[in-house]
Amino acid sequence: NFAPMYASRSRKVKTDKRDARALCDACHLGAYRPSHRSSDESRLLRKHLGARTVLVQTRSRMISLCRSLLRQEGIRVPSGGAPSFPKRVRALGLTEELASAVEPLLATHEQLCEQIKAIDAKVEQATKSDERVKRLTTVPSVGVITALTFIVLIDDIGRFSSAAKLCAYLGLVPR
Numbered sequence: 001n002f003a004p005m006y007a008s009r010s011r012k013v014k015t016d017k018r019d020a021r022a023l024c025d026a027c028h029l030g031a032y033r034p035s036h037r038s039s040d041e042s043r044l045l046r047k048h049l050g051a052r053t054v055l056v057q058t059r060s061r062m063i064s065l066c067r068s069l070l071r072q073e074g075i076r077v078p079s080g081g082a083p084s085f086p087k088r089v090r091a092l093g094l095t096e097e098l099a100s101a102v103e104p105l106l107a108t109h110e111q112l113c114e115q116i117k118a119i120d121a122k123v124e125q126a127t128k129s130d131e132r133v134k135r136l137t138t139v140p141s142v143g144v145i146t147a148l149t150f151i152v153l154i155d156d157i158g159r160f161s162s163a164a165k166l167c168a169y170l171g172l173v174p175r
Helices: 016-029 040-072 085-090 096-127 131-136 144-154 163-170
Strands: none
Touching (some): 040 096, 040 144, 085 096, 131 144, 144 163
């Protein structure tokens, strides 16, 4: 990629001034294309989605840790959704020692659920008026989060001249 930039260089000492000149020449030759800058809205949503991903992963790790601590004592937690996990654990009637070991995890889990709800509300607000999200969610197994992640990743579909270029940008191959 940098061959046009250094094609005309001789074996001189590398300096910032010479590098700037080589970059300028490479731009004039057309060796570099302008890069896409995501919109402000897209970058903000990407940050929210990134924070949500980390919170959900942390919550899952908390659940796994809590389940393993209880499983060591021969206790199995009934299956159910992640938000109702603390309620199901507290309903098991744990011993005082075990409850004291698990309670900080459950309290943190509840705080994480509140944070995830807050981010979900922001995401939901952003998707209400977006026709692209509504269209993408009609695809089986594609929910609001997946659709929104795809949209903020692509940002401006007009920058791709064909579907093949979009696939290449995403790292997809024909197979």
